[in-house]
Amino acid sequence: MSMTQQEADFASRIEADFVQNPVYTGVEQAILEQRLPPGTRLAETDLAEFYGVSRTIVRSGLQALAHSHLVTLRPNRGASVANPSPREAREVFEARELLEPRSAREAALHANRSDIRALRRHAQEEHDAMSRNESGRALRLSGRFHVMIAQIANQRTIAGMIENLVSRSSLIIALYWTRSSTRCDESCHNALIDAIERNDADEAEELMRSHLVELHSALRFDVTDTSNLTLKDMLSQ
Amino acid sequence: MSMTQQEADFASRIEADFVQNPVYTGVEQAILEQRLPPGTRLAETDLAEFYGVSRTIVRSGLQALAHSHLVTLRPNRGASVANPSPREAREVFEARELLEPRSAREAALHANRSDIRALRRHAQEEHDAMSRNESGRALRLSGRFHVMIAQIANQRTIAGMIENLVSRSSLIIALYWTRSSTRCDESCHNALIDAIERNDADEAEELMRSHLVELHSALRFDVTDTSNLTLKDMLSQ
DNA sequence: TTAATTGAAAACGTATACAATCCTGTAATC
DNA sequence: GATTACAGGATTGTATACGTTTTCAATTAA
Incomplete structure (x- = not known):
């Protein structure tokens, strides 16, 4: 089965770029397996050291994860595992x-x-x-x-x-x-x-x-786990 | 109306990062207004010069556009306006x-x-x-x-x-x-x-x-406009 | 003329340097 | 004792340097 260039693009070209980013794949899998709980801070330097890449790659992976709503990016404050409301x-x-x-x-x-x-x-x-x-x-x-x-x-x-x-x-x-x-x-x-x-x-x-x-x-929204929230979070409710 | 930190995240935090990227906003608007037709090559240096930023910002914006399926990234071959099949x-x-x-x-x-x-x-x-x-x-x-x-x-x-x-x-x-x-x-x-x-x-x-x-x-898929395709695109069909 | 080769220029991928911002702990003040 | 001010360190934001890959045109051979 042959594909046109357009079809090949549609199928995999966009994802291909991130699939080979070890930060993207590693952090994604850790989140999906709940080894990284919501709210966990993801410092760029730590990730760079752990995966043996520069912060350039880390930032690219974190940006991709943010697009997937798995990570939250806040300007000048870095990344953390998303904490869905x-x-x-x-x-x-x-x-x-x-x-x-x-x-x-x-x-x-x-x-x-x-x-x-x-x-x-x-x-x-x-x-x-x-x-x-x-x-x-x-x-x-x-x-x-x-x-x-x-x-x-x-x-x-x-x-x-x-x-x-x-x-x-x-x-x-x-x-x-x-x-x-x-x-x-x-x-x-x-x-x-x-x-x-x-x-x-x-x-x-x-x-x-x-x-x-x-x-x-089976989800209970009233028993919110507050262990990951700061005082400010709680006050602003 | 007050929001929790989680709610604020959910509402706008992720987008906020790209909304202030001039490459993202500029190229997006140009695509939505059809000033950039499908297949148009988006060279990093050209965009960097046009928007007066470094290639770092350009790459970040292009990555965001690729996530939105408005741009196609191919490893070592750069970005172009997406060409949906x-x-x-x-x-x-x-x-x-x-x-x-x-x-x-x-x-x-x-x-x-x-x-x-x-x-x-x-x-x-x-x-x-x-x-x-x-x-x-x-x-x-x-x-x-x-x-x-x-x-x-x-x-x-x-x-x-x-x-x-x-x-x-x-x-x-x-x-x-x-x-x-x-x-x-x-x-x-x-x-x-x-x-x-x-x-x-x-x-x-x-x-x-x-x-x-x-x-x-009102869409006609049989009369594909080939003016934006390269020879290779046409041959690989 | 056509096709293959090759080398220079252009473009991309990654790392790193430096600037800007934020965080934290200490000291001074009320 | 609580609060604020400030300094130093840590972290993020951006630009740039450099190595690698791709592209393209000139050259050569068939």
Whole structure:
């Protein structure tokens, strides 16, 4: 399969630049695995030393992360891991509830054998991570599962939006998650794969919708973790 | 109205960094007004000289524009104005058709007097630009109108997505637009404001939907304008 | 004439230097 | 004792230097 130059651009050219930035990939993965909690300060010199690059590369990576809403940049005050507000958290899940059920429907209509195999392999990896108590890795893989479905749906523009919303969900879960276990994920994801394999679009759409409502309802915005807030933050409320 | 630190972050902190980058704002506006056609090469030194800044600032601005899909970066080959493929064009309009009717509905439910005044003032500016034959400015203002509605809808996350899709639409229109006049915009936008002012959610949603379908159907992907493509682009198809 | 080669100029990628700003701890003042 | 003023250090912002890659045109060979 050959692509036009335009198609190649559309597919990967923009991301390619950041994928090979060790700061971008490293910090992103650490955030998705909740090893870097919201609010953590990201000093340029520290990152430069850790990744063995100059501050030029660090700043480029941090700028890319800021565009993804994973990092907050404040002029003359540097970068820190984003600290999504209850409002932002609600909005991100509302947007997911709008976009992802339709993606699941389209995925059920488009998925081929190789897509199903990849989804089952991925679900197994997720399961393994959970049983080995690697909860950070499990969370990242769980998000990745949603992105895979969006990609199978064959609408790259919307898939990109979903990828971004899923990433931000890791921070939201770190701040507002109340349940102890994500056991729900495992059965939900398997049921979703089954529906997609059967090309049952209605069922896939409904399973995705209810899965997201389930996740959303497990967030508690009233019990805000204030440990990362300064006095000024609290006073300005 | 007071905001928490988190809320302030969410509202404007990330954008603030690029809004004061003259390369970002200047090139963005030029693209939205179609003064920079798709494929135009953006040499760092030229931009640095034009805006009177160092290449550091230029690269930062170009990186931000690449994230917005307005510019394409290719390693070791620099930046050029994005050249959206027919597929990307279709996807952008499909995404708009999914997001914007709902935004129009929500805007109809949330709009207050000051919102309506701002929309009418904006429509007047659009009209003036058209009658003065400033078609680039008119196109940018027309896109801005859609963003304003998304912002009134009070869902910033989705409004941000729509803002991005609207920006990309300027490039898509530059490449694939067939009709000579955008007369439709004027009456469509006025009818939309009327529906929003009446808080007629159903009507606003339907008007937005049909307006977007109208725009989408005026795109012709078979008559690709090849004047901006290099030989290599054409051969690799 | 065409195609391949090659070398200089231009452009990009990264590191670093220096300036501007912010932060923090100490001392002075009330 | 609490608050402010200030100095030094730390951190970020921007420009620039330099190495590497690409581009392009002149040259040469087929």
